[in-house]
Amino acid sequence: MTIFVDMDEVIADTYGAHIEIYNEEFNQQLSTEMCLGHEVWQMVPVEHQESIRNHARRTGFFRDLKPIEDSQSILKEISRKNEVYIASAAMQFPNSLVEKSDWLDQHFSFIPWKNRILCGNKHILQGDILIDDRSYNLDTFKGRPILFTSPHNINNNGYERANNWLAIAEMLL
Amino acid sequence: MTIFVDMDEVIADTYGAHIEIYNEEFNQQLSTEMCLGHEVWQMVPVEHQESIRNHARRTGFFRDLKPIEDSQSILKEISRKNEVYIASAAMQFPNSLVEKSDWLDQHFSFIPWKNRILCGNKHILQGDILIDDRSYNLDTFKGRPILFTSPHNINNNGYERANNWLAIAEMLL
Known part of the structure; x- marks a missing residue:
């Protein structure tokens, strides 16, 4: 399978x-539990939101x-028996491109470059x-x-859901 | 259409x-006409081939x-009436990623980031x-x-061929 x-x-x-950088820079105590159902930037005072929204433009953020x-x-x-591709909507942040490539080299070296996709829209993917x-x-x-469950999407319905990678393992292994 | x-x-x-850089660095007079049906690196002495094969790793090459x-x-x-995506097998050369993004900003700014794909294999594309x-x-x-005709592929058969962008215009406009 692809x-x-x-x-x-x-x-x-x-x-x-996002939470870690925000807490450090603004001396706050935000936690994942406090943010459930929201984006991190939505859970901070208006005057701090721009800072969080710009994290992705910082050198080193994705690395x-x-x-x-x-x-x-x-x-x-999973990749032993399937064709696994990493597909990231990364094109919005050009500084992230090489960082994402390097990060995959470091943490997911078993995914070769031929199986990595940095894109915008994902509706062009066939698999x-x-x-x-x-x-x-x-x-x-x-x-x-x-x-895949993330703090921001816990209230989304309508899709088969995996709460973590152990759940993915049960589905696909 | 996509x-x-x-x-x-x-x-x-x-x-x-490739030809321009090679000629300058090795003081040669290679031309596209001399290379037809081949890759550029195949048309130079063995001791120069490695240099050409490494062009793509140089900072600035793609920019x-x-x-x-x-x-x-x-x-x-074409993009006025169709969903046009740029799809480049760029992941082999991580230094090329941001250069390709910047190059598109400069020369093809009408293709938004959502319509840009840097990938390895292209058989995951659906369109x-x-x-x-x-x-x-x-x-x-x-x-x-x-x-699309390139000096290296002039002997390839079996596909509908466009010799240049005017031919593409005739096919698609």
Whole structure:
């Protein structure tokens, strides 16, 4: 099977990085639990929102992300018997492109360059499964869409959901 | 219609750049006409081949490419009535990623970031038309494949061929 896997908030902890940077710079105590059902920038005072929305433009932001728990070991196992592609809507942030490539080299070296896609819209992808945290990416996918749980999407309905990588393992291994 | 357009040797003159850099550095008089049916690196002495094969790893190589003749005006016209995506197999050269993004900003600003794809394999693309100079990219495409003539592919048969962007205009406008 051809399986597409999103990066941010599926294998890379972007959400956690937003909170960590925000807390450090503004001396706050924001937590994931306090943000459930929202984007991080929506949960801070208006005068701090612009700062969070600009994290993605910072040099090093994408390079320093932590892998999501269990994503490496389970995706490696899945990739033994499937054609796994990483598909990230990265084109909005040109500085992120090489950082995402380097990050994959570092944390997901078993995914070769031929199986990496940096794109804008994802509705041009043709394959069997798409694992993504954004319903607007899943909406147009003609295969089996799987919504990967992220703090911002806990109230989204209408898609098969995986709460973590152990759940993905049960579905696909 | 959804139309995918390759970058190198379709809208960006990679072939010409290889020859130009080679001639300058090795004080040679290689021309496109001398190379027909071959890759540029195949047409130089063995001891020079490695240098040409490493052009793509140089900073600035992709940023400085010239647009292919008529590609800008005709693609702009095509994009008025179609969903045009630029699809480049760029992931092999991480340094090229931001350069390709910047180059598109400069020369094809009418193609928004949502319609840009940097990938490895192209057989994950789902759409109506793929314009590419490499038959191995066209082989697996389920829509209408169009081989764009480049010096290296003049002997390839088996695909609908466009010799230049005026030919593309006749086909698609």
